[in-house]
Amino acid sequence: MATTGIVLTDVTKTYPDGTVAVGSLSLEARQGEVLALVGPSGCGKSTTLRMVNRLVEPTSGTIEVGGEDVMAADAVQLRRSIGYVIQHVGLFPHRTVAQNVATVPGLLGWDKARTAARVDELLAMVGLPRETYGARYPHELSGGERQRVGVARALAARPSVLLMDEPFGAVDPQGRRRLQREFQAIQRDLGTTVMMVTHDIREAVLLADRIAVLSRGGVLEQLGTPDEVTGAPANDFVEDFLADFDVEPKAS
Numbered sequence: 287m288a289t290t291g292i293v294l295t296d297v298t299k300t301y302p303d304g305t306v307a308v309g310s311l312s313l314e315a316r317q318g319e320v321l322a323l324v325g326p327s328g329c330g331k332s333t334t335l336r337m338v339n340r341l342v343e344p345t346s347g348t349i350e351v352g353g354e355d356v357m358a359a360d361a362v363q364l365r366r367s368i369g370y371v372i373q374h375v376g377l378f379p380h381r382t383v384a385q386n387v388a389t390v391p392g393l394l395g396w397d398k399a400r401t402a403a404r405v406d407e408l409l410a411m412v413g414l415p416r417e418t419y420g421a422r423y424p425h426e427l428s429g430g431e432r433q434r435v436g437v438a439r440a441l442a443a444r445p446s447v448l449l450m451d452e453p454f455g456a457v458d459p460q461g462r463r464r465l466q467r468e469f470q471a472i473q474r475d476l477g478t479t480v481m482m483v484t485h486d487i488r489e490a491v492l493l494a495d496r497i498a499v500l501s502r503g504g505v506l507e508q509l510g511t512p513d514e515v516t517g518a519p520a521n522d523f524v525e526d527f528l529a530d531f532d533v534e535p536k537a538s
């Protein structure tokens with residue numbers, strides 16, 4: 287890929303029942319950037335994210351990843367090349383933790399030694415050492431541990447583009463801070479382009495280079511750095527949204 291940015295141009299999604307989840311949204315996650323989509327529940331964040339890896343088909347508009355139109359790409363290959371983390375991680379219940387993390391390297395044909403080394407590295411990174419956790423099954427883990435396996439699995443093949451939907455929601459506060467820091471280190475190290483959905487503006491401020499605030503119908507209310515959004519809310523909607531989280535606009 288020449289670039290790994292994600293570019294949405296005039297993207298609309300109308301579900302079959304007539305719900306306009308996203309309307310004429312234009313937005314870019316630049317190469318190597320963490321872009322957070324924030325906004326109240328139901329404002330179209332997940333729909334936007336899921337159109338990038340084609341779990342949802344846009345009704346109109348174009349989406350490019352690395353300069354290529356996703357609608358022209360092979361959907362299976364596209365999904366293998368883009369990491370995807372969701373809150374209720376779809377771990378494979380009949381595969382061990384190690385096997386779950388090894389899924390994409392396996393699909394990509396990595397040899398066993400390389401895959402095993404990578405699995406060890408990732409499990410250590412998310413605080414689930416292989417000796418203790420590798421052979422367990424998902425039902426033998428807490429919700430937070432399952433989520434960490436999901437993050438490890440998404441990062442296993444070093445994807446250059448990563449989509450995350452409430453990735454740290456089920457992790458307890460202490461574990462969350464640690465996982466957020468680990469994630470940040472990995473992201474910076476790899477220069478991964480990340481589009482992340484969170485309902486929590488504080489998480490967005492902490493992790494994102496830029497924040498897109500959406501309102502119902504996937505309407506972009508503001509796009510800016512955490513300082514810009516918290517320091518100079520573009521309108522009442524953004525201000526009210528920040529107020530709900532007790533994020534005080536910064537004194538300028």
Ligand code: ADP
Nearest residue numbers: 301303305307326327328329330331332333334
């Ligand atoms: P968010 O992630 O911000 O909570 P979503 O993208 O999940 O928002 O949903 C946006 C809107 O689209 C909501 O009104 C939701 O009810 C609707 N929606 C989501 N998925 C579907 C679907 N499969 N069919 C119909 N409506 C949907």
